[in-house]
Amino acid sequence: xxxxxxxxxxxxxxxxxxxxxxxxxxxxxxxxxxxxxxxxxxxxxxxxxxxxxxxxxxxxxxxxxxxxxxxxxxxxxxxxxxxxxxxxxxxxxxxxxxxxxxxxxxxxxxxxxxxxxxxxxxxxxxxxxxxxxxxxxxx
Numbered sequence: 316x317x318x319x320x321x322x323x324x325x326x327x328x329x330x331x332x333x334x335x336x337x338x339x340x341x342x343x344x345x346x347x348x349x350x351x352x353x354x355x356x357x358x359x360x361x362x363x364x365x366x367x368x369x370x371x372x373x374x375x376x377x378x379x380x381x382x383x384x385x386x387x388x389x390x391x392x393x394x395x396x397x398x399x400x401x402x403x404x405x406x407x408x409x410x411x412x413x414x415x416x417x418x419x420x421x422x423x424x425x426x427x428x429x430x431x432x433x434x435x436x437x438x439x440x441x442x443x444x445x446x447x448x449x450x451x452x453x454x
Contacts, residue, residue, distance in 0.1 A: 378399070
């Protein structure tokens with residue numbers, strides 16, 4: 316059975332709050348879909364994030380080919396989407412970008428429609444902890 320795929324935006328929140336949102340939803344893999352794994356907020360730079368996630372037993376994988384400001388080839392982009400789908404088939408994965416609100420982010424505007432077409436439910440994690448489900452046509 317295919318697991319839903321979660322999404323989250325790191326925003327400006329403290330790393331402890333961010334980790335709590337992930338662990339409370341039993342996330343096993345954080346898929347960083349930023350083109351560049353850097354942030355104005357140092358706790359969300361790649362090295363610091365990998366360390367923090369490791370302490371919470373969450374695997375970090377960077378998918379720069381799925382980033383908003385990158386000109387990935389169609390083949391690379393499709394391969395990234397396929398890898399996320401494959402990983403989500405037996406682990407709980409969460410797509411992460413910087414934007415806190417999914418409706419303002421490429422993870423909702425570009426990635427969610429592609430995943431929905433693959434009959435994968437999407438669950439957005441909001442900074443408040445609220446979850447919003449985007450169902451597939453088969454749901």
